[in-house]
Amino acid sequence: MTDPRAENCLGYAETDGKTSGVRLEHLPAPEAKYELIRATLVDEAASQNNIVATVQVLDKDNIQARVNCYLAWPWEGWQFPRGFENKLLPGNPNIPYQHMITNKYNPGGFGPSAQPGPLAIYIGDQNGSVISDVIGGLGLPGGRHVCYDLVFRERTGGEPGGGEPGGGEPGGAVTDQLQRIEEKLDRVIAHLGIGG
Incomplete structure (x- = not known):
C-alpha cells in the first residue's frame, strides 16, 4: 500500500521560523469503502492565515461524491471499525468539504518523533460509523495557522492503496x-x- 501522506506530513518542521511540516498518522481501514489517497499540509507561509482542512471525496470514476465527512477526536488508539467518541460534520455542505481547524497543540520537537495534533478526519455513514481510512494528527501546531488538503477515493475491486487517481x-x-x-x-x- 502506498503511503498517501506528502513529505510535509511525516514530521514537524519549520522553515524561516514558520511551520513547514507536521506529523500526520494514516490509519488504514482496508475493508472500508473509501481510501485516503492524498494528505498534504498547506504550510504556514502558503496558508494565508487560513485554518481549514479541505476534503475532496471521489467516487470510483474520480467524480466528486456527496458523503458525510467527519472531523473527530480523540483519534489516538483508534482501530477500525470502532467509532469515535466526538465527531462533527462541516458547517457548510458544499463540495469540497471544509472543516475549520481550531485546536492548538504543542508538537514538542522536530521530525517524525514530534507529537501529532488532536484531530482526525474520515468518511462515515449518516450515523457516524467509519467507512474510510482515517487521517489523524490535524491541528494548529503551536497555534500557527496551517491548512490541510485531503483526498479520499472510493475503493475499486483492485488492491487498496491505489495511489493517485x-x-x-x-x-x-x-x-x-x-x-x-x-x-x-x-x-x-x-x-x-x-x-x-
Missing part, C-alpha cells in the same frame, strides 16, 4: 473515464430527447 497503464484510466463520461452523456441526451 488515474493510475495503471499510461492513458488507460483516462480513456476508460472518457468512455464512461461519453456513455453517461448519451443517456442524458436520450433522456432529454435532444439530438437525432
Whole structure:
C-alpha cells in the first residue's frame, strides 16, 4: 500500500521560523469503502492565515461524491471499525468539504518523533460509523495557522492503496473515464430527447 501522506506530513518542521511540516498518522481501514489517497499540509507561509482542512471525496470514476465527512477526536488508539467518541460534520455542505481547524497543540520537537495534533478526519455513514481510512494528527501546531488538503477515493475491486487517481497503464484510466463520461452523456441526451 502506498503511503498517501506528502513529505510535509511525516514530521514537524519549520522553515524561516514558520511551520513547514507536521506529523500526520494514516490509519488504514482496508475493508472500508473509501481510501485516503492524498494528505498534504498547506504550510504556514502558503496558508494565508487560513485554518481549514479541505476534503475532496471521489467516487470510483474520480467524480466528486456527496458523503458525510467527519472531523473527530480523540483519534489516538483508534482501530477500525470502532467509532469515535466526538465527531462533527462541516458547517457548510458544499463540495469540497471544509472543516475549520481550531485546536492548538504543542508538537514538542522536530521530525517524525514530534507529537501529532488532536484531530482526525474520515468518511462515515449518516450515523457516524467509519467507512474510510482515517487521517489523524490535524491541528494548529503551536497555534500557527496551517491548512490541510485531503483526498479520499472510493475503493475499486483492485488492491487498496491505489495511489493517485488515474493510475495503471499510461492513458488507460483516462480513456476508460472518457468512455464512461461519453456513455453517461448519451443517456442524458436520450433522456432529454435532444439530438437525432
